[in-house]
Amino acid sequence: MRIFAIALVAGSLMSTTDFNQWWIRIWDFPRIQxxxxxxxxxxxxWFVDKAWRPWVPLALIVxxxxxFYRVLPYTPLVPVDIAQVAEGEGRGEGCFSLLTLNVLQKNREYGRTIDLIRGLDPDIVLLTETDQAWxxxxxxxxEGYPGRIDRPLDNTYGIMFASRLPMSNASIQDLAQKDTPSVFATLQAGGHSFRVIGLHPRPPKPKQDTEERDAEIVVAARMARDLAMPVLAIGDFNDVAWSDTTRLFTDIGGLLDPRKGRGTYAxxxxxxxxxxxxxxxxxxxxxxxxxxxxxxxxxxxxHRPFMARLCLDPExxxxxxENVEGPSAEDEDEANEVMEEFEEDTAKDRVEGEEG
Incomplete structure (x- = not known):
């Protein structure tokens, strides 16, 4: 129990740092656990190990x-970021439904996902980890979605996007890492245009730190910030809602999180x-x-499917x-540091590849 307690405190302390090593960043994920x-x-x-009382129990409580402070925004104890539409207005002009799902490439139970899409009949569908078989x-x-843009891949980073809403200026781009595509498209709802950003960066795991993931998220945030239209960002970010990187994404991009004040939606x-x-x-x-x-x-x-209905009603x-404030100077400095670390890591990998 002592070793377990020390590991919990040490992991919590490591997660407060800006280091990108995968074995540090994985401590960001299970904060509630x-x-x-x-x-x-x-x-x-406190009651069993009197020799270590009070210091270890006190360290655990601190x-x-x-x-708790980090996950507090994802509880009903704080105000919501996004207001709820009035009852009965969620299907009016400018309202649309969406589904985003990481299908798990090796999952071959295609019928369950097909039944989900058919049953929900969402206006927007984003599927990730889609290979050619998927x-x-x-x-x-x-077939009933006139707006389609896909890039199937066999590396677990394939992506598919379908829209029943009018679509234009659509593309699939590798923002930070080759064969790790993101979706961009302009859609129409209720007489207004909005931009969709669909992301699926790579997660922290052995031999894969987070420089590329964090850079992709920052690049997408800056793209959202520079757009002169509303933005919807969806996907499997391989990052949790309460991480510093996701907070930076919302601050830089001027984005709000509808889970705040409502729950984690794990x-x-x-x-x-x-x-x-x-x-x-x-x-x-x-x-x-x-x-x-x-x-x-x-x-x-x-992954479980994530579904929502939104209404685009700017006025x-x-x-x-919730009022959206522009990014602070500290946010901009942090974003610059993320990009510098990414460029340094990319240059290092290039040199090692040439030497190899």
């Missing part, structure tokens, strides 16, 4: 207080979402209102949503 484990450990050590399998159910892992964390995201600028939002049942992937939304 760490919080609960700290509280339980402090209780046990660290758990900090963990593209072929869902082709039929996506989508991973699908087998125990009650103990999971939010990897699949939805962010919007201040021109949107929220109709409804939910995490669906498992369809065979390690009403701006008066009802």
């Amino acid at each position: 760490i919080l609960l484990a700290m509280i339980a450990s402090a209780f046990v050590l 660290a758990s207080t900090w963990q 593209a072929d399998a869902v082709a039929g159910v996506l 989508s991973f892992p699908a087998s125990m979402v009650w103990l999971g964390w939010p990897l699949d995201h939805l962010f919007v600028t201040e021109e949107f209102l929220l109709g409804e939002m939910e995490v669906g049942k498992s369809v065979g992937s390690d 009403s939304a701006r008066s009802r949503n």
Whole structure:
């Protein structure tokens, strides 16, 4: 128990740093689980291990207080970022539904995802981890979507986007890392144009730190900031809602999180979402209102589907949503540091590749 308690405190301390090593950044993910484990450990050590009382239990309580502070915005204890549309107005002009799902490339239960899309009949669909087999399998159910842009890949970073809303200026781009595509498209709803950004950067794992992931998120945030139209950002960010990188994304991009004040909407892992964390995201600028939002049942992937209904109503939304402040000088400095670290890492990899 002592070793476990020390590991919890050490991991919490490491997660406060800006280091990009994968074994540090993974401590960002299970903050709620760490919080609960700290509280339980402090209780046990206080009553069972008198030799380490009060210092280790006290350290656990201090660290758990900090963990609670990080996840507090994703509880009903704080005000919401995005206002809810009035009852009965969620299907009016300018309203649309969306589905984003990491299908898990090796998952071959195509029928469950096809049934999900057919049953929900969303206006926008973003699927990630789609290889050619997945593209072929869902082709039929996506035939009714006139706006389509896909890049199937066999490296678990393929992406597919379909829209029933009028679509223009659509493209798939590698923002920071080759064969790690992102979707960009301009859609129309209720007489207004808005830009969709769909992301799926690579996660922290052995031999893969977070320089590329963080750079992709910052580049996308800057693109959102520079657009003269509303923005909807969705996808599997391989980052949690309460991380510094995601906070930087919303600050730089001028984006709001509809989960704030409502809950975590944990989508991973699908087998125990009650103990999971939010990897699949939805962010919007201040021109949107929220109709409804939910995490669906498992369809065979390690992620659960994330669904929402939004209403693009700029005049009403701006008066009802949380005020969006521009990025601070500290935010800009932090974003610059992310890009500098990415460029240094890219240059290092290039040199090592040439030497190899």
